[in-house]
Amino acid sequence: MARRLWTLMWGALALIYFFVPLYGTFDFSLRMQRGMLSLRAYELVLSDPRFWEGLRYSALMALVTILISALLFVPTVYWMHLRLPQARPVLEIATLLPFVVPAVVLVFGLIRTFSRPPLQLTNTPFTTDILIAAGYAVLSMPYMFRAVDVGMRAIDVRTLTEAAQMLGASRWQLLRDVIFPNVRVAVLSGALITFALVMGELVLASFLVRPALGPYMQLMGLTKAYEPAALAILSFALTWLSLGALQLLGRRTLITQMTTR
Amino acid sequence: MAYLELHRLRKTFGDAVAVEDFSLSVAQGEFIAFLGPSGCGKTTTLRMIAGLEQPDAGTILLNGRDITHLPPNKRNVGMVFQSYALFPNMTVAQNIGYGLRVAGKPRAEIEQRVRAMLQLIQMEGFAQRYPHQLSGGQQQRVALARALAVQPQVLLLDEPLSALDAKIRVELRQEIRRIQRETGITAIYVTHDQEEALALSDRVVVMNRGRIEQIGTPPEIYNEPATEFVARFIGHINVLPVEVADAAAGLVRLGAQSLRVEGAPLNGRAVKLGIRPELIKLGALDHHNVLQGRVVSVTYLGAVVRVHVEVEGHSVAVDMFNEHTLNLPRPGEACALSFSPRACRLL
Numbered sequence: 386m387a388r389r390l391w392t393l394m395w396g397a398l399a400l401i402y403f404f405v406p407l408y409g410t411f412d413f414s415l416r417m418q419r420g421m422l423s424l425r426a427y428e429l430v431l432s433d434p435r436f437w438e439g440l441r442y443s444a445l446m447a448l449v450t451i452l453i454s455a456l457l458f459v460p461t462v463y464w465m466h467l468r469l470p471q472a473r474p475v476l477e478i479a480t481l482l483p484f485v486v487p488a489v490v491l492v493f494g495l496i497r498t499f500s501r502p503p504l505q506l507t508n509t510p511f512t513t514d515i516l517i518a519a520g521y522a523v524l525s526m527p528y529m530f531r532a533v534d535v536g537m538r539a540i541d542v543r544t545l546t547e548a549a550q551m552l553g554a555s556r557w558q559l560l561r562d563v564i565f566p567n568v569r570v571a572v573l574s575g576a577l578i579t580f581a582l583v584m585g586e587l588v589l590a591s592f593l594v595r596p597a598l599g600p601y602m603q604l605m606g607l608t609k610a611y612e613p614a615a616l617a618i619l620s621f622a623l624t625w626l627s628l629g630a631l632q633l634l635g636r637r638t639l640i641t642q643m644t645t646r
Numbered sequence: 647m648a649y650l651e652l653h654r655l656r657k658t659f660g661d662a663v664a665v666e667d668f669s670l671s672v673a674q675g676e677f678i679a680f681l682g683p684s685g686c687g688k689t690t691t692l693r694m695i696a697g698l699e700q701p702d703a704g705t706i707l708l709n710g711r712d713i714t715h716l717p718p719n720k721r722n723v724g725m726v727f728q729s730y731a732l733f734p735n736m737t738v739a740q741n742i743g744y745g746l747r748v749a750g751k752p753r754a755e756i757e758q759r760v761r762a763m764l765q766l767i768q769m770e771g772f773a774q775r776y777p778h779q780l781s782g783g784q785q786q787r788v789a790l791a792r793a794l795a796v797q798p799q800v801l802l803l804d805e806p807l808s809a810l811d812a813k814i815r816v817e818l819r820q821e822i823r824r825i826q827r828e829t830g831i832t833a834i835y836v837t838h839d840q841e842e843a844l845a846l847s848d849r850v851v852v853m854n855r856g857r858i859e860q861i862g863t864p865p866e867i868y869n870e871p872a873t874e875f876v877a878r879f880i881g882h883i884n885v886l887p888v889e890v891a892d893a894a895a896g897l898v899r900l901g902a903q904s905l906r907v908e909g910a911p912l913n914g915r916a917v918k919l920g921i922r923p924e925l926i927k928l929g930a931l932d933h934h935n936v937l938q939g940r941v942v943s944v945t946y947l948g949a950v951v952r953v954h955v956e957v958e959g960h961s962v963a964v965d966m967f968n969e970h971t972l973n974l975p976r977p978g979e980a981c982a983l984s985f986s987p988r989a990c991r992l993l
């Protein structure tokens with residue numbers, strides 16, 4: 386009984402810890418007009434073309450990043466499961482590097498390498514976007530690798546591959562018909578995390594001076610009072626929407642596996 | 647004329663030799679079992695036939711065509727895996743039809759063939775189920791139907807029943823044999839269960855440490871084991887070290903007692919004598935070899951009672967049918983053992 390009480394108390398504390406600041410921000414975001422609650426701050430944010438520009442740009446970059454990351458990791462992890470299980474430790478550590486090396490280091494590395502010949506990418510917006518997408522793909526590695534790996538662990542990649550081969554399927558056919566459909570949910574969950582990651586990313590976009598959502602939010606934070614609060618709430622909503630979509634995919638087990646690893 | 651011809655196959659993994667000097671001719675429609683202890687190279691040999699492993703040396707001919715270096719999807723060989731390996735994202739019908747689908751067969755033909763296959767495995771009502779909605783035995787039957795749907799020239803089965811419980815195992819192995827007879831397909835069945843191998847196959851290939859010990863029909867393998875390994879691996883056998891007393895007369899000596907053996911010529915060296923426990927009787931019989939000993943233990947095994955008798959310092963097992971008229975000896979008693987000279991195998 387006492388134990389139960391403790392559990393409840395810790396649960397309540399945790400709720401307070403997480404939700405009181407959020408509630409405070411929300412409440413503050415409604416008080417732009419003196420003496421009344423209003424959605425004025427939200428109106429201002431939503432009518433700011435820079436906000437929409439940032440949202441559009443970041444969403445586009447997120448999709449490109451997801452594409453690069455999935456195309457990179459589905460075949461890589463497949464091959465690791467099929468032929469190179471001994472490469473797992475190397476890949477696990479390599480994909481964790483973005484946690485160890487700060488994004489600032491990454492962006493300076495990118496700028497140093499790609500702002501001079503022979504590969505000068507920073508001088509036009511389009512080539513800079515390529516650079517940013519590549520950088521985001523690096524940042525998404527820890528999530529995408531693990532998501533795909535969990536998905537492939539859930540099926541016996543090697544035996545399924547062999548079974549399809551014995552039925553006459555070519556490598557491409559068996560990837561399309563057997564492997565990919567069985568890891569689709571896992572790839573999607575990696576994709577959603579990547580999406581949330583890119584939508585809030587600040588360092589790469591601001592150092593490479595592109596109109597992403599992250600730098601816009603930071604700018605607002607420095608210059609305005611109520612709008613940043615509204616923006617924070619909006620971006621929370623976005624993240625939660627992603628997480629909700631994740632849950633909707635109906636593979637709770639997959640997510641718990643990923644988060645408890 | 648052999649349908650499937652394996653010629654001197656060899657496969658190594660690093661320094662370890664998995665299969666060596668493996669030659670076998672299989673006739674069309676024949677059911678062959680590969681039998682042997684764990685790690686003896688059964689799976690490796692099967693995978694070489696499937697094209698999932700490349701042999702280091704040797705050739706594989708299927709219906710006169712050299713398939714040694716063909717990729718697995720070009721061989722027209724079917725395979726059933728121990729873990730079923732059904733595609734989880736496809737229904738039973740889609741699983742069975744997959745081979746025909748990748749071959750680009752018309753839809754109507756696929757549907758008709760899938761129906762015929764479902765009928766063959768007696769699972770007509772399960773077409774729209776997913777693999778996770780089936781029992782292990784049902785999954786394996788679907789896997790069998792999936793492998794057969796493309797009408798392969800050879801069907802390979804790698805311990806297809808070992809993940810199932812004992813009762814289903816016996817049922818399903820009869821089912822596999824029935825389907826094999828009905829379709830007339832040439833089949834190779836890997837198992838480490840001797841009963842399965844003896845009960846199912848036309849011929850058994852007994853393997854040990856990557857080599858073939860003996861190839862023969864089940865009665866040949868059991869009654870005329872070619873090597874001591876085969877004799878010991880299949881069923882139970884008493885092996886007694888004997889000395890040759892008179893080669894011309896077929897006389898050997900076990901300690902102070904002498905025995906007559908038939909069927910094999912004796913040369914001067916020391917030999918081992920093998921006798922199956924069920925061929926020995928308690929009591930002294932005329933025209934038989936008779937050994938004197940002392941009862942050590944009596945064990946009920948259900949249908950059979952096994953008596954261990956000590957003879958000249960060796961333990962000899964004797965099996966008797968458990969009839970209720972049976973007069974059982976007691977441990978410690980002296981007793982005589984009789985067996986025909988023809989029951990003796992020299993190993």
Ligand SMILES: Nc1ncnc2c1ncn2[C@@H]1O[C@H](COP(=O)(O)OP(=O)(O)OP(=O)(O)O)[C@@H](O)[C@H]1O
Pocket residue numbers: 659662663664682683684685686687688689690691838
């Ligand atoms: N991919 C591999 N890499 C290294 N060694 C292998 C590989 N596959 C098999 N071996 C080795 O080859 C030998 C034969 O293995 P195989 O799987 O053919 O045995 P098996 O007769 O099928 O045994 P079991 O009854 O346990 O399935 C074993 O010693 C095994 O360790």
Ligand SMILES: [Mg+2]
Pocket residue numbers: 688689690804
């Ligand atoms: Mg095996």
